[in-house]
Amino acid sequence: MKEMFYNRPKPLHIKGRVYKFGDNINTDIIYPGKYLSITTEREEMARHCFETVYPEFLKIAEPGDIIVAGRNFGCGSSREQAATCLKYFGISAVVAESFARIFYRNAINLGLTVVIAPGISKKLEHNDIIEVDLKMGIIISKKNREELKTIRLPSSVLEILSAGGLVPYLRKKLGVEQ
Amino acid sequence: MPTIAEKILARAAKRDQVKTNEIVMAKVDVAMSHENADVVIRAFKEIGLKKVWDPERIVIIFDHRIPAESEKSAATHKRIREFVKTQNIKYFYDMREGICHQVLAEFGHCRPGEILVGTDSHTTTHGAFGTFAAGIGGTEMAGVWSTGEIWFKVPESMKITVHGKFKEFISAKDLILFIIGQLGSDGADYMAVEFHGSTISEMTIASRMVLSNLSMEMGAKVAFILPDEKTISFVRERTKKEFTAVLPDRDAQYARSLDVDAASLRSQIACPHAVDNVKKVREVSGLKINQALIGSCTNGRLEDLKVAASIIEGKNVHPDVRLLIIPASRRIYLDATKAGYIETLVKAGGLVLNPGCGPCLGAHQGLLAAGERCIATTNRNFQGRMGSSDAEVYLASPATVAFSAIKGEITEPC
Numbered sequence: 001m002k003e004m005f006y007n008r009p010k011p012l013h014i015k016g017r018v019y020k021f022g023d024n025i026n027t028d029i030i031y032p033g034k035y036l037s038i039t040t041e042r043e044e045m046a047r048h049c050f051e052t053v054y055p056e057f058l059k060i061a062e063p064g065d066i067i068v069a070g071r072n073f074g075c076g077s078s079r080e081q082a083a084t085c086l087k088y089f090g091i092s093a094v095v096a097e098s099f100a101r102i103f104y105r106n107a108i109n110l111g112l113t114v115v116i117a118p119g120i121s122k123k124l125e126h127n128d129i130i131e132v133d134l135k136m137g138i139i140i141s142k143k144n145r146e147e148l149k150t151i152r153l154p155s156s157v158l159e160i161l162s163a164g165g166l167v168p169y170l171r172k173k174l175g176v177e178q
Numbered sequence: 179m180p181t182i183a184e185k186i187l188a189r190a191a192k193r194d195q196v197k198t199n200e201i202v203m204a205k206v207d208v209a210m211s212h213e214n215a216d217v218v219i220r221a222f223k224e225i226g227l228k229k230v231w232d233p234e235r236i237v238i239i240f241d242h243r244i245p246a247e248s249e250k251s252a253a254t255h256k257r258i259r260e261f262v263k264t265q266n267i268k269y270f271y272d273m274r275e276g277i278c279h280q281v282l283a284e285f286g287h288c289r290p291g292e293i294l295v296g297t298d299s300h301t302t303t304h305g306a307f308g309t310f311a312a313g314i315g316g317t318e319m320a321g322v323w324s325t326g327e328i329w330f331k332v333p334e335s336m337k338i339t340v341h342g343k344f345k346e347f348i349s350a351k352d353l354i355l356f357i358i359g360q361l362g363s364d365g366a367d368y369m370a371v372e373f374h375g376s377t378i379s380e381m382t383i384a385s386r387m388v389l390s391n392l393s394m395e396m397g398a399k400v401a402f403i404l405p406d407e408k409t410i411s412f413v414r415e416r417t418k419k420e421f422t423a424v425l426p427d428r429d430a431q432y433a434r435s436l437d438v439d440a441a442s443l444r445s446q447i448a449c450p451h452a453v454d455n456v457k458k459v460r461e462v463s464g465l466k467i468n469q470a471l472i473g474s475c476t477n478g479r480l481e482d483l484k485v486a487a488s489i490i491e492g493k494n495v496h497p498d499v500r501l502l503i504i505p506a507s508r509r510i511y512l513d514a515t516k517a518g519y520i521e522t523l524v525k526a527g528g529l530v531l532n533p534g535c536g537p538c539l540g541a542h543q544g545l546l547a548a549g550e551r552c553i554a555t556t557n558r559n560f561q562g563r564m565g566s567s568d569a570e571v572y573l574a575s576p577a578t579v580a581f582s583a584i585k586g587e588i589t590e591p592c
Contacts, residue, residue: 020250023365024452027561032446033540036412039216052562071418076560080217080315081558084447093210101368101399102299106315154201156329167224174324176226 012162016066018094019057020126022080023070026057027082028105029053036079045081046088063090066130070096070121074103080110087112093132095120095139095150110158111165115139116151123148134158181430182402183370186310189424190293196332198433201495204330207292208323210237212278214297215586216254217316219258219261222323230265231326237269238262244273244534247542275531276507279303279475283383284509285524290405291424295322300475300557302398305371305390306383307413308405308423313394333370333399334433335426340377342441347591349485350385351477351555351575352375354392355446357438359456367397369433372426379404383412384479391476392557395453425525445590447553448540448573459578459590468500470583471550472576473504473531474538477555480510480517482576487519489580489591495527496586502544503528504536528583540564546571553582 025177030047032052038044050057067086073096074082081138083106086094093113107114115132115141124130129142137152153161163169170176180188180195188196192203211218215238222230224397230236238258246252255273262270275281282288289310295301297319304311314328322328338357356585358365371393378386386403395403403409405423413421445459472478472486483505495501503523505511511533514520520530537544538556545565546552552564559571572588581589 026558026560028540028563029556035213036539036541037248037254039214039254052567063515068514072367072397074301074361076558078297078301078315079259080214080297080317097366098364100364100397101317102313105318109315109317109321110396122527133202143414154331167221170225170321170324174225174227 014066014092014132016064016130017062018068018124018126018128018130019061019065020121020124021067023073024075025069026076027079027171028076030074030082031079031085036081038081042084042088045085049085049089061089061175064092067091067094068096068120068124069094071098073099075100080106083107083110083112095132097121103170108161109166111161113161117148118151120148127165179427179429179431181370181426181432182308182372182424183310183333183335183400185424186291186293187330187332189291198279198332198334200332201329202332203327204293206295206322206326206328207235208287208294208532209235209319209462210239210282210287210294210301211280211319212239213242213254213258214316214326215258217322218297218319219257221317221320225320225324227324230323231559234268234387235326236267236323237282237287238267239271239275239278240273241534241538243541244532252355258303261401264579273534276505276510277475277478277535280479280506280510283307283387284416286413286419289413289417289419289421290409291422295319295328299394300391302394302401303391303475305401306386306403307355307409308402312399317388331368333368335370335372335534336366336434336436337372337374337432338436338438339371340438340440341371342377344440344443347362347577348443348445349575349577350381352443353438353440354389355448355456355573356443357487358392358396358435358454360436360448361396363395363396363452363454366393368399369397371398371401373401373403379406379547382481383408384481395557395588399490425445445575445578447578447588448559450559450570450572453558459574459588461558462572463506463588465551465588467553467587468498468550469500469502469546470579471502471504471537471544471552471554472579473502473506473536473555474556475506476557477576478504478510480507480513482555483510483514483519483523484517486576486580487522489577490584493526493584495583498586499583500544501528501583502536503530505533507533537564553579553588555579
């Protein structure tokens with residue numbers, strides 16, 4: 001395969017800088033509808049994250065950042081581009097109080113780490129440095145060494161995420177891996 | 179004591195029963211995609227299988243950008259058509275038929291008791307037929323195309339019971355907007371919603387589809403109307419395939435219940451920029467509008483065009499308003515033409531666009547400039563969705579949109 005998007009297993013320990021959003025960040029905000037005709041060029045999708053409503057994101061955010069959000073992150077449309085653009089931008093994880101179900105599944109299927117952490121948005125600020133430990137189900141804030149609990153993924157679902165997404169997971173399961 | 183969701187998932191997982199919150203692998207009966215089949219195709223190729231699991235269970239319908247608004251979309255359409263030929267996909271509806279959710283219903287693809295997944299969030303629409311119908315993303319669909327299976331967490335269920343008769347000009351759209359306003363945009367997150375009560379059983383199939391369609395906007399995974407005689411005869415007229423309708427047990431357990439009195443309901447409107455920002459129309463009446471839109475998978479059906487035509491007949495659309503009419507399908511377009519609704523709406527100054535999603539998702543046809551305001555029968559009013567991020571979209575019933583189009587401002591039907 002020429003370009004292997006789903007290339008490597010996901011690390012279960014992620015460290016990064018917080019980029020913060022509020023509640024109900026919908027998929028139209030994450031990835032504007034006018035760019036839905038971009039269906040396969042993933043690097044191009046990454047150039048339009050939050051472009052219409054929060055254009056500053058593209059200037060301030062950096063690869064490796066962790067998005068921290070309130071309730072219902074990714075609500076709205078099923079557009080997979082919303083998860084793909086964040087992954088390809090280099091966002092290392094999205095941590096939210098809750099997620100809308102289709103975005104949540106899309107992220108896991110693409111190997112973009114998503115973590116549900118009730119109460120998280122009140123405890124963290126822009127630019128805080130945090131560590132996410134998927135295996136232990138905790139987030140550690142470097143600012144005050146506070147440990148926050150997360151809701152752990154069911155093991156069968158964590159298996160998909162840690163394989164790097166559904167494509168590498170199925171390639172292995174179906175025996176098409178080279 | 180299982181709910182509909184639990185019964186269908188148990189059957190699809192070949193189990194006697196399933197428990198709330200457990201993860202089950204379910205066999206998929208119907209797998210639908212629109213233009214984002216392009217995303218699916220790419221992921222399917224990356225998975226690496228030569229053939230899809232079952233070309234008779236995959237349905238592809240073009241509706242989002244038809245006719246192609248750009249060279250890029252034209253190329254997408256072309257790639258998908260080629261894939262359809264190579265893989266012998268049996269049910270392919272090119273751009274002539276209409277919006278995927280309407281076309282699926284018209285061609286008998288939504289059957290009670292089955293599992294239907296679609297790469298479109300409003301796939302919940304098909305719960306109106308007692309189908310376990312949920313939206314998924316493109317890569318996940320590539321997994322379905324490869325294996326015919328998908329995992330589901332068995333959802334908790336919510337029972338919404340509606341009794342009473344609507345007042346004149348009040349419809350399913352007002353009811354579901356009211357419910358979303360009460361529950362909030364994540365009020366049914368991950369849940370299976372069941373609609374019960376006399377108001378629902380008396381509703382037309384078209385109106386029931388409005389409820390299941392918009393339940394997505396409160397986070398529902400699936401949204402069932404209990405299948406009855408009306409459902410069975412609608413489906414039987416459209417397919418020869420066998421199916422078994424499923425009803426919840428009488429003592430089914432619900433995580434949450436809500437009762438609504440339809441008789442006391444007034445016209446509702448979702449204000450910018452969230453579908454759960456719901457008010458009574460009279461609270462915002464008088465706001466000037468630049469565009470009015472009747473269409474979409476939510477409200478582009480024959481009964482919607484009928485009510486709009488009956489209100490607009492003999493009058494003119496306000497000179498400052500662009501009234502866009504988008505029948506949800508070719509069938510509806512033909513029926514509305516035959517019934518004279520199209521003529522009435524065009525005479526009044528309405529612009530009729532080809533069946534499809536139109537400007538609902540901001541891809542083309544009738545986008546808004548900064549500072550403009552649109553009242554629409556569509557399903558989302560997110561900031562920037564229908565063009566400029568400085569434009570406003572209000573969501574309301576076909577009756578409210580029709581009255582507003584004549585007056586040039588948001589108007590309560592009366």
